[in-house]
Amino acid sequence: MNISKYEQRVLHALAQGGRIAHEQTRGKVTEILCFTRDGMILSDCDMILFQRLRRRRLIESRGGAPYRISRRGREAVRAQPDNR
Template identity: 70%
Template sequence: MNISKYEQRVLHALAQGGRILYERAPNGRVTEVTCVTRDGLILSDCTLEVWARLRRKRLIESRDSSPYRISDRGRRNVRAQLDNR
């Protein structure tokens, strides 16, 4: 599957335990997304466009209106990266 650099960064942050918080407009559409890493930092690469592409490819999912997390399909498609901790 073709995954862009920004999508890959977001998926990697989610695979390590991050989540995507979202805000909805009164009409029900998502208007703002914020990717929070497991350490509580905000990932600036996660935009509404990147979120929409990940969701369209079914690499992230939200259950019962909870924050978006990586799906099983997303875990299989994320490339391994060295963690610089």
């Protein structure tokens, strides 16, 4: 699967234990914030990138919890020593 540099960066942060907090209005996600495992905000994650990851089922949310990397996302992400 072809994954862009920004998608790769977000998936890598999620694979290390990060999460994407979201806000919903009438069942639609209206705002997102991507947190790394250290609690820092990843600015590369925007709504378009979030929708693309969700459409490809690389991230998932269960029971209204924050979005995390899915099994399919873990298989798609390339191993990297850091996010650079």
